Amino acid sequence: MANRLEDEAVEFLSLFYEERCLDGKEARVRDVCEAIRTGGTYEHTAEELAFGARLAWRNSNRCIGRLFWERLTVIDEREARTEEAVAQALFRHIEYATNGGKVIPTITVFKQGASIRIWNAQLVRYAGYRGDGRIIGDPASLELTDICKQLGWVGAGGDFDVLPLVISVGARPPQLFPIPEHLIKEVALVHPDNEAFARLNLKWYAVPFISNMRLEIGGISYYTAPFNGWYMGTEIGARNLADDFRYNRLPEVAAVLGISMEREASLWRDQALVELNRAVLYSYQEQGVSIVDHHTAAKQFQRFIGNETEAGRDVTGDWTWLIPPMSPAQTDIFHQSFDNRIVSPNYFHEKPPYC
Ligand code: HEM
Numbered sequence: 001m002a003n004r005l006e007d008e009a010v011e012f013l014s015l016f017y018e019e020r021c022l023d024g025k026e027a028r029v030r031d032v033c034e035a036i037r038t039g040g041t042y043e044h045t046a047e048e049l050a051f052g053a054r055l056a057w058r059n060s061n062r063c064i065g066r067l068f069w070e071r072l073t074v075i076d077e078r079e080a081r082t083e084e085a086v087a088q089a090l091f092r093h094i095e096y097a098t099n100g101g102k103v104i105p106t107i108t109v110f111k112q113g114a115s116i117r118i119w120n121a122q123l124v125r126y127a128g129y130r131g132d133g134r135i136i137g138d139p140a141s142l143e144l145t146d147i148c149k150q151l152g153w154v155g156a157g158g159d160f161d162v163l164p165l166v167i168s169v170g171a172r173p174p175q176l177f178p179i180p181e182h183l184i185k186e187v188a189l190v191h192p193d194n195e196a197f198a199r200l201n202l203k204w205y206a207v208p209f210i211s212n213m214r215l216e217i218g219g220i221s222y223y224t225a226p227f228n229g230w231y232m233g234t235e236i237g238a239r240n241l242a243d244d245f246r247y248n249r250l251p252e253v254a255a256v257l258g259i260s261m262e263r264e265a266s267l268w269r270d271q272a273l274v275e276l277n278r279a280v281l282y283s284y285q286e287q288g289v290s291i292v293d294h295h296t297a298a299k300q301f302q303r304f305i306g307n308e309t310e311a312g313r314d315v316t317g318d319w320t321w322l323i324p325p326m327s328p329a330q331t332d333i334f335h336q337s338f339d340n341r342i343v344s345p346n347y348f349h350e351k352p353p354y355c
């Protein structure tokens, strides 16, 4: 009687051997089913792991950046067993993927199962502090910042303090690992036409490293598999710095650019939003850090659809996330519909270990 893990394993291995036109599938399937029957699980080969991580990206319905799914660098850290070893591997990932600004899409995969956990949602993220009546820094980080303070971390109390890595192994309490400053690349935000913009003293970190999603391949879950790509400008300019429950900077941008906020109908918010997003794209490009604008990203996504269709594969997608948060109807994505079926391998939201 084949169990669920066996079914998922056989399905993935079939894809692995067929899509890459390899032979030897029968023997591998037999070995894996034997391992599951005797030990309750199985181990992926390095090639299966790399292919599975790339497939998971190709199957990520909410990702507009999937054109480059085959170009993912996969680092195998399944042997790491201590908090220190995990932290060192993460420092290596940050340095390698940042690559001086020419960002390399990369994932580091730690041992299967949930014994190793990273408590950070992103490896590099700013702290959030509740001051007297107002919030300093990133409101999205309030909970993790509190945990870091309880564990002895002392933040500078500013708007852009990078949090330490918080890593736990098994039932041990989490350990803190401040990220060496030389590994963290940031971009100071300046405007292409208006030098007054710099007076806002805004900046953002160069590379997004997502560290709170579960990678599932052939029925096996890797709870710790942090991955990065490069940013799409709107993530920073239309959400992180613009949402009123995040950095909420549109009023200051309007003020410094002399845009009157008197009437909603003046569309001052939209005008300030465009200028903030132009500043983000200009600053990253000027400082040599990879970034893509939402129009180019949407065109690349159309190429992804073409490639997949040519390969005879269905494309699945989540329209509500694929459309950019700024000028969505200016992209072809807005005028299409997508099948939001969940296909495995994939990346899944996972509740934080501190819940
Ligand atoms: C290479 C450049 C990439 C760009 C420009 C890009 C862009 C994006 C954007 C804009 C989102 C929506 C994020 C949000 O609205 O908060 C997203 C979602 C996502 N991306 Fe990509 N991506 C890239 C690479 C990758 C890579 C390398 C992976 C994994 C290997 C990946 C996996 C995902 C996943 C799983 C989501 C959904 C996240 C969630 O449900 O919270 N992306 N991507």
Ligand SMILES: N/C(=N/c1cccc(CO[C@@H]2CCNC2)c1)c1cccs1
Pocket (backbone or CB within 6 Å): 065, 208, 209, 210, 227, 228, 229, 230, 231, 232, 235
């Ligand atoms: N550009 C990116 N953007 C994101 C991709 C996935 C997730 C996120 C952050 O999602 C949070 C949860 C909902 N919005 C913020 C951002 C990438 C990060 C890692 C690889 S590409």
